[in-house]
Amino acid sequence: MAGAVSHHALASTQSYRWSAQSSRFGKRTGNVRWVREGSRCYGGRKLGFVCTSGSQQSSVVEPFQLPSDGNSDHTPKKSSESALILIRHGESLWNEKNLFTGCVDVPLTPKGVEEAIEAGKRICNIPIDMIYTSSLIRAQMTAMLAMMQHRRKKIPIIMHNESEQAHRWSQIYSEETKKQSIPVITAWQLNERMYGELQGLNKQETADRFGNEQVHEWRRSYDIPPPNGESLEMCAERAVAYFKDQIVPQLVAGKHVMVAAHGNSLRSIIMHLDKLTSQEVISLELSTGIPMLYIFKEGKFIRRGSPVGPSEASVYAYTRTLSKYRQKLDSMVS
Numbered sequence: 001m002a003g004a005v006s007h008h009a010l011a012s013t014q015s016y017r018w019s020a021q022s023s024r025f026g027k028r029t030g031n032v033r034w035v036r037e038g039s040r041c042y043g044g045r046k047l048g049f050v051c052t053s054g055s056q057q058s059s060v061v062e063p064f065q066l067p068s069d070g071n072s073d074h075t076p077k078k079s080s081e082s083a084l085i086l087i088r089h090g091e092s093l094w095n096e097k098n099l100f101t102g103c104v105d106v107p108l109t110p111k112g113v114e115e116a117i118e119a120g121k122r123i124c125n126i127p128i129d130m131i132y133t134s135s136l137i138r139a140q141m142t143a144m145l146a147m148m149q150h151r152r153k154k155i156p157i158i159m160h161n162e163s164e165q166a167h168r169w170s171q172i173y174s175e176e177t178k179k180q181s182i183p184v185i186t187a188w189q190l191n192e193r194m195y196g197e198l199q200g201l202n203k204q205e206t207a208d209r210f211g212n213e214q215v216h217e218w219r220r221s222y223d224i225p226p227p228n229g230e231s232l233e234m235c236a237e238r239a240v241a242y243f244k245d246q247i248v249p250q251l252v253a254g255k256h257v258m259v260a261a262h263g264n265s266l267r268s269i270i271m272h273l274d275k276l277t278s279q280e281v282i283s284l285e286l287s288t289g290i291p292m293l294y295i296f297k298e299g300k301f302i303r304r305g306s307p308v309g310p311s312e313a314s315v316y317a318y319t320r321t322l323s324k325y326r327q328k329l330d331s332m333v334s
């Protein structure tokens with residue numbers, strides 16, 4: 001293995017995990033509410049805190065610098081609220097085998113398919129106008145499977161803009177059909193962090209060889225890259241830039257967006273949204289197939305946690321747009 005990687009002592013011993021569970025025993029770290037889940041051992045350290053959903057767990061994130069590209073579509077509508085759903089793909093065949101995956105394009109396991117379907121049920125009442133995925137099949141499968149559960153029954157369609165011909169050849173010529181479709185934009189910038197020379201290695205065997213602390217540092221530190229791979233900081237440079245340049249303008253224009261991506265590309269985006277420090281992000285863990293909801297309103301992102309189920313009152317009670325959308329879906333089926 002090439003590349004000497006410096007060894008830093010791990011400063012944080014807490015783990016933060018998005019989950020659908022709730023608990024009364026919370027503590028606040030900055031603008032984020034963290035709730036103890038229990039504990040488990042990782043690399044000899046006690047870990048185990050959960051960041052939960054529910055109205056008490058909302059946090060308001062400082063307003064973004066809105067892009068000033070002169071596009072009037074991006075003018076914030078005062079009354080508009082947009083939903084932003086972030087979802088890590090379901091379990092992949094290499095998650096199951098405990099292999100470093102990074103940018104290797106591996107499909108979902110049957111369990112990963114189930115997770116994506118379950119995630120879809122949890123968000124089936126939340127409006128979605130546009131979907132962004134990485135260019136990797138596990139994120140795309142997750143988005144498609146989740147959308148099959150959506151009550152609006154729009155069909156997600158991958159937009160092929162890689163060449164003028166691909167764009168032209170994938171056009172739809174019916175306005176009515178377009179209205180029943182959801183554009184899916186694939187972007188390499190949302191790909192998993194490139195794991196360099198760890199890709200394809202077994203995580204446990206790598207820890208046995210290099211030590212738990214070294215491997216934890218490669219996996220979770222902010223600015224230390226694995227050998228010839230990307231650090232979280234390097235991953236954030238492309239993923240957060242893409243989020244700001246391409247996705248925020250859609251939210252500002254009032255579009256509801258789902259982003260299906262990866263553990264580390266989403267960690268970098270959540271770090272940005274929740275203003276986590278480089279120490280706090282070490283402990284942010286995302287489970288496969290758990291959808292996370294933010295509301296974008298008046299230039300601010302409000303964390304809504306992970307919807308536990310399709311009818312979870314707190315998700316819909318909170319925003320007028322979401323509750324109206326759900327009422328509309330209810331009236332369409334009755």
Ligand SMILES: O=C(O)[C@@H](CO)OP(=O)(O)O
Nearest residue numbers: 099100101102192219263
């Ligand atoms: O192998 C990977 O690409 C990632 C995500 O599965 O692993 P880690 O948990 O180390 O971020």
